[in-house]
Amino acid sequence: QEQLVQSGAEVKKPGASVKVSCQTPGYTFTGHFFHWVRQAPGQGLEWMGWINPNSGGTNYAQNFQGRVTMTRDTTIGAVYMELSSLKSDDTAVYYCAREKEGEPFFAFWGQGTLVTVSS
Amino acid sequence: DIQMTQSPSSVSASVGDRVTITCRASQGISSWLAWYQQKPGQAPKLLIYAATSLQSGVPSRFSGSGSGTDFTLTISSLQPEDFATYYCQQANRFPITFGQGTRLEIK
Secondary structure, eight states: OOOBBOOOOOOETOOOOOEEEEETTOOOSOOOOOEEEEEEETTEEEEEEEOOOTOOEEEEEEGGGGTTEEEEETTTTTTEEOSSSGGGOOOOEEEEEETTTEEEEOOOOOOEEEEEEOO | OEEEEEEEESEEOOOOOEEEEEEESSSSOOOOOOEEEEESOOOEEEEEEETEEOOOOOOEEEEEETTTTTEEEEESSSSSOSSEEEEEEEOOOSSOEEOOOEEEEEE
């Protein structure tokens, strides 16, 4: 079972940025897109965008345009999500997820990274 | 954006019961729909994709139906491990959107 491993919990102050990593040990990028989904405490799932790990191309949800940047490092098979200008309502668990066979259904998920924004 | 509306928001049921959860899209999405199960403190788990296809390793008591705007997830005989929150997700058009979730509780 493919496992996505994310970086650890973060505590940030309002206005700061956070960068979360997602890696599959031993994985070679095959072109299946990686997506980022977040979940505020006690709330539902919110899609943030995707990155094509081969080309580096991205597509961001309008809600996050201008604040989110998704990148990848092909040498280690890692993808990253950076969110800037953090606000308290950005407090959430952030998940990376990989598509199933080129379709935007998320068959593989990271364990989640809790980002807490607090002064 | 395509709005996904699930019903009910919560349901109480007993082990062995048959349970149905519905999901309605604000516009037609063909069969571009998935269902996920999420337990507290865990990432979501893909159960059904393309509206009716069972993800590998998922028990056959889970099934999905529907196309267009109306979809259903059915659990034929509830097991103790099925008590969780369920989400539908449309993949027809970006931005990808999820339903608000249905919490399945033990009666």
